[in-house]
Amino acid sequence: MDISFNGKRALVTGAGRGIGRETVKRLVKLGADVVALSKTLENLETLKAELPSIKIVQCDLAHWNETKSVISSLDTIDLLVNNAAFGQNNAIGTVDEEICDIHFNINVKAIINVTQQVVAKLKAEGKSGSIVNISSQAGMVALQDHVVYCASKGAVDQITRVSALELGPFNIRCNSVNPTVVLTELGRKGWSEPTKRDWMLNQIPLRRFAEVDEVVDAIVFLLSDRSSMINGAILPIDGGFTAC
Numbered sequence: 010m011d012i013s014f015n016g017k018r019a020l021v022t023g024a025g026r027g028i029g030r031e032t033v034k035r036l037v038k039l040g041a042d043v044v045a046l047s048k049t050l051e052n053l054e055t056l057k058a059e060l061p062s063i064k065i066v067q068c069d070l071a072h073w074n075e076t077k078s079v080i081s082s083l084d085t086i087d088l089l090v091n092n093a094a095f096g097q098n099n100a101i102g103t104v105d106e107e108i109c110d111i112h113f114n115i116n117v118k119a120i121i122n123v124t125q126q127v128v129a130k131l132k133a134e135g136k137s138g139s140i141v142n143i144s145s146q147a148g149m150v151a152l153q154d155h156v157v158y159c160a161s162k163g164a165v166d167q168i169t170r171v172s173a174l175e176l177g178p179f180n181i182r183c184n185s186v187n188p189t190v191v192l193t194e195l196g197r198k199g200w201s202e203p204t205k206r207d208w209m210l211n212q213i214p215l216r217r218f219a220e221v222d223e224v225v226d227a228i229v230f231l232l233s234d235r236s237s238m239i240n241g242a243i244l245p246i247d248g249g250f251t252a253c
Contacts, residue, residue: 025052173241
């Protein structure tokens with residue numbers, strides 16, 4: 010499928026590693042002018058060394074006013090990937106306020122905040138746009154010891170649906186991708202324990218976890234005009250986990 014983002018400016022949050030980093034690389038390859046945002050400057054600097062054409066922006070998305078100021082200072086963004094996220098396993102009975110706040114500040118509030126700043130400029134200039142939120146199968150099904158994470162990703166899916174409803178009339182689309190375990194560096198480490206890994210694999214009809222490129226493929230498709238009639242979709246990338 011022929012996809013080109015020539016003449017488009019893209020913003021990827023959580024761009025320092027994993028899915029975000031590989032998304033930046035793919036968007037550059039497809040011609041986009043990319044802004045890579047991360048909390049960790051070292052990760053941004055190594056990415057910049059690989060891709061000199063990108064703009065890097067350090068920002069802690071957990072802080073509302075800092076985020077608002079940083080995003081509003083950027084030139085108009087045509088393509089937005091809300092990828093930054095926080096995840097920690099917590100069973101009911103072990104959750105405290107700090108863990109709730111971290112999850113919701115980054116996974117929920119930051120998406121609303123960044124999206125609002127990006128969309129304001131698109132509307133003011135009468136431009137179309139495409140947004141992809143990185144959610145999770147945890148937003149669609151219940152997972153043991155994931156009460157706060159599941160709640161935050163369920164909120165991401167609802168943000169996606171409401172954004173599609175409200176922004177569609179301005180020709181700004183919003184969709185989400187909802188992966189299972191993805192074999193990033195953190196994914197491999199977090200699911201290396203055999204009992205935990207095998208339980209999850211047995212719930213996936215394809216009996217494997219997702220590769221990073223399989224998630225990036227879906228992100229790129231949803232950002233592109235090849236998906237021009239897809240709006241408000243919640244797309245599982247889970248080998249059939251949520252079909253069972």
